[in-house]
Amino acid sequence: MTDMLTPVxxxxxxxxxxxxxxxxxxxxxxxxxxxxxxxxxxxxxxxVKDSGLRGRGGAGFPTGLKWSFIPQDNPKxxxxxxxxxxxxxxxxxxxxxxxxxxxxLVEGVIISSYAIRANHAFIYVRGEVLHVVRRxxxxxxxxxxxxxxxxxxxxxxxxxxxxxxxxxGAYICGEETALLDSLEGRRGQPRLRxxxxxxxxxxxxxxxxxxVESIASVPSIIDKGADWFASMGTEKSKGYVIYxxxxxxxxxxxYEAPLGITLRELISLGGGMRQGHELKFWTPGxxxxxxxxxxxxxxxxxxEAVGAAGSMLGTRALQIFDETTCVxxxxxxxxxxxxxxxxxxxxxxxxxxxxxxxxxxRLEKGQGTxxxxxxxxxxxxxxxxxxxxxxxxxxxxxxxxSIQHFRDEYLAHLTHGGCPFDPMTSTVFAQEGALA
Amino acid sequence: xxxxxxxxxxxxxxxxxxxxxxxGLLPMLHLVQSVEGKVTPEGIQVxxxxxxxxxxxxxxxxxxxxxxxxxxxGDYHVGVCTNTxxxxxxxxxxxxxxxxHLEVGNDETTPDGKVSLEHIECNAACDxxxxxxxxxxxxxxxxxxxxxxxxxxxxxxxxxxxxxxxxLCTWREAERVxxxxxxxxxxxxxxxxxxxxxxxxxxxxxxxxxxxxxASAPTGSTADTKVGAAEQADTARAESETKAEAxxxxxxxx
Numbered sequence: 122m123t124d125m126l127t128p129v130x131x132x133x134x135x136x137x138x139x140x141x142x143x144x145x146x147x148x149x150x151x152x153x154x155x156x157x158x159x160x161x162x163x164x165x166x167x168x169v170k171d172s173g174l175r176g177r178g179g180a181g182f183p184t185g186l187k188w189s190f191i192p193q194d195n196p197k198x199x200x201x202x203x204x205x206x207x208x209x210x211x212x213x214x215x216x217x218x219x220x221x222x223x224x225x226l227v228e229g230v231i232i233s234s235y236a237i238r239a240n241h242a243f244i245y246v247r248g249e250v251l252h253v254v255r256r257x258x259x260x261x262x263x264x265x266x267x268x269x270x271x272x273x274x275x276x277x278x279x280x281x282x283x284x285x286x287x288x289x290g291a292y293i294c295g296e297e298t299a300l301l302d303s304l305e306g307r308r309g310q311p312r313l314r315x316x317x318x319x320x321x322x323x324x325x326x327x328x329x330x331x332x333v334e335s336i337a338s339v340p341s342i343i344d345k346g347a348d349w350f351a352s353m354g355t356e357k358s359k360g361y362v363i364y365x366x367x368x369x370x371x372x373x374x375x376y377e378a379p380l381g382i383t384l385r386e387l388i389s390l391g392g393g394m395r396q397g398h399e400l401k402f403w404t405p406g407x408x409x410x411x412x413x414x415x416x417x418x419x420x421x422x423x424x425e426a427v428g429a430a431g432s433m434l435g436t437r438a439l440q441i442f443d444e445t446t447c448v449x450x451x452x453x454x455x456x457x458x459x460x461x462x463x464x465x466x467x468x469x470x471x472x473x474x475x476x477x478x479x480x481x482x483r484l485e486k487g488q489g490t491x492x493x494x495x496x497x498x499x500x501x502x503x504x505x506x507x508x509x510x511x512x513x514x515x516x517x518x519x520x521x522x523s524i525q526h527f528r529d530e531y532l533a534h535l536t537h538g539g540c541p542f543d544p545m546t547s548t549v550f551a552q553e554g555a556l557a
Numbered sequence: 558x559x560x561x562x563x564x565x566x567x568x569x570x571x572x573x574x575x576x577x578x579x580x581g582l583l584p585m586l587h588l589v590q591s592v593e594g595k596v597t598p599e600g601i602q603v604x605x606x607x608x609x610x611x612x613x614x615x616x617x618x619x620x621x622x623x624x625x626x627x628x629x630x631g632d633y634h635v636g637v638c639t640n641t642x643x644x645x646x647x648x649x650x651x652x653x654x655x656x657x658h659l660e661v662g663n664d665e666t667t668p669d670g671k672v673s674l675e676h677i678e679c680n681a682a683c684d685x686x687x688x689x690x691x692x693x694x695x696x697x698x699x700x701x702x703x704x705x706x707x708x709x710x711x712x713x714x715x716x717x718x719x720x721x722x723x724x725l726c727t728w729r730e731a732e733r734v735x736x737x738x739x740x741x742x743x744x745x746x747x748x749x750x751x752x753x754x755x756x757x758x759x760x761x762x763x764x765x766x767x768x769x770x771x772a773s774a775p776t777g778s779t780a781d782t783k784v785g786a787a788e789q790a791d792t793a794r795a796e797s798e799t800k801a802e803a804x805x806x807x808x809x810x811x
Binding site: 123 | 623644649700739748
């Protein structure tokens with residue numbers, strides 16, 4: 122039986138100077154690259170397909186299949202773009218990965234670019250993480266010096282240039298087509314699909330866009346085999362992933378496990394809920410995934426089971442809230458976030474998120490009426506599925522799911538004439554007075 | 558301050574990193590900020606000239622992204638995460654305390670020009686909540702008291718280190734790194750903070766590992782053939798499955 126935790130990507134995070142080429146190669150780094158360069162490109166794609174790797178950035182699209190959509194008879198250059206714009210509230214796995222082991226990502230980029238025949242790759246990293254940008258820049262510099270990047274890589278005849286590109290603060294740029302517009306030096310606004318990026322992406326050329334963790338998983342698949350990767354996880358959700366536990370647990374942090382572990386197991390590994398408190402609600406994969414409650418503690422955290430429960434696995438961003446947290450306050454804050462981050466291109470999202478925030482604000486102050494809940498649900502219906510991208514859809518998730526699970530708490534704001542919670546009780550310094 | 562020849566050259570250098578120069582606009586605007594202290598009309602003009610686009614197009618981009626500032630920020634730009642998780646864990650109270658202590662509002666700078674304050678959205682460090690950023694370096698696990706100490710140190714000119722990063726540089730220096738001109742701080746700070754290692758530490762204690770795979774050394778020809786055959790066999794199944802899934806899967810965030 123597979124162990125409960127299976128560190129692969131996180132295995133070297135605690136080692137001395139893990140971000141350097143020397144440390145990475147000392148633990149076997151870049152062996153997968155050497156192996157891949159001896160393989161045919163299509164065999165690399167096949168290996169990733171066979172592994173069952175699905176996109177780790179939220180949508181869960183099969184990575185190898187995405188690669189195979191690149192039309193190799195298209196005469197235009199092919200591009201690989203890594204989505205390192207990690208911004209989904211609750212999501213905090215790619216940033217520590219790039220900080221601790223940027224070479225895992227760089228090696229993945231080289232192998233993946235080789236597979237899709239790209240000679241130019243980009244890592245689009247959000248600008249608000251300066252030290253991560255530094256570590257990536259240094260890793261790329263080292264990789265060029267070692268001949269892992271540049272012309273005729275290790276005598277293979279294969280050339281690759283890799284650019285680290287820092288964004289400038291916009292959640293929407295995590296959406297893949299908005300990211301492409303941003304990388305082309307424009308406002309980050311999503312594009313209408315089709316055409317999909319595989320056909321017309323960066324500079325209208327065939328482009329693969331993958332999340333950091335997806336690309337970082339590739340070296341291990343090439344090194345240890347598709348079967349090895351697929352031996353972990355559940356039937357349709359293969360492999361290991363990083364689960365990010367945050368909020369009211371004793372030991373928040375990154376837990377790398379095969380897909381299918383349960384929240385009960387993860388919280389238990391994390392030392393349990395904070396002393397004297399119990400789970401109230403949680404997000405399985407960031408704020409855009411509908412809220413779940415304690416009744417879902419034993420659900421396997423894989424793509425299928427979370428989907429069947431009416432939510433989404435998303436980025437495995439497990440934000441845990443205990444009974445001291447006001448769900449209306451939590452949802453209002455997320456709604457204000459979506460309103461702020463809506464790029465403004467599509468009317469239902471631009472105007473809709475604005476109205477959602479207004480109605481929720483009124484409810485939170487205890488000034489609304491019960492009918493406002495129906496107004497909210499109606500607004501959600503008018504946003505869902507009516508915009509170019511999923512930002513607006515995501516904005517409706519916390520609202521409709523919280524009304525479903527916590528209708529009474531909304532009503533309590535009305536009878537109480539405001540929020541019945543003391544915001545101090547949910548803070549980390551409420552209990553741990555010594556910390557403050 | 559004028560944009561001198563050196564900056565002009567560096568802006569061209571950024572554009573030249575890309576197959577199409579306009580891709581350089583975001584890092585170019587970061588460089589403008591590092592030189593000018595904000596996005597200035599002159600900076601917009603120069604970027605437009607170099608990329609052969611209109612200043613209106615550059616302005617359109619500069620006004621879209623929150624990291625571009627049209628008013629000067631402090632030497633130390635302090636962000637407090639007030640997205641839901643950090644807010645609930647104490648971010649709201651930290652932000653209130655700092656506004657009071659510094660006597661500034663959101664997106665304002667202290668009169669001495671040392672510190673500016675902004676509430677920010679999720680900065681991907683939720684396992685270290687409540688999180689603050691100074692010049693986009695992580696300041697993890699804050700309290701109202703530690704936040705006040707932090708800004709006092711910054712205003713006093715004391716050396717301050719990120720809780721899992723290097724000593725802090727100024728905002729302008731940070732913007733230069735984001736433009737793609739590295740400083741020498743990459744090797745400072747640890748590999749990871751404590752929370753990032755939570756799972757790895759447990760696995761080490763429990764003796765848990767990922768299953769042993771094939772040897773990472775080049776495998777012999779027999780094994781290769783065997784694996785190759787298995788891979789071939791698996792492909793048909795994986796393809797039919799993934800094609801079925803592809804129909805359902807959303808092409809959302811990659």
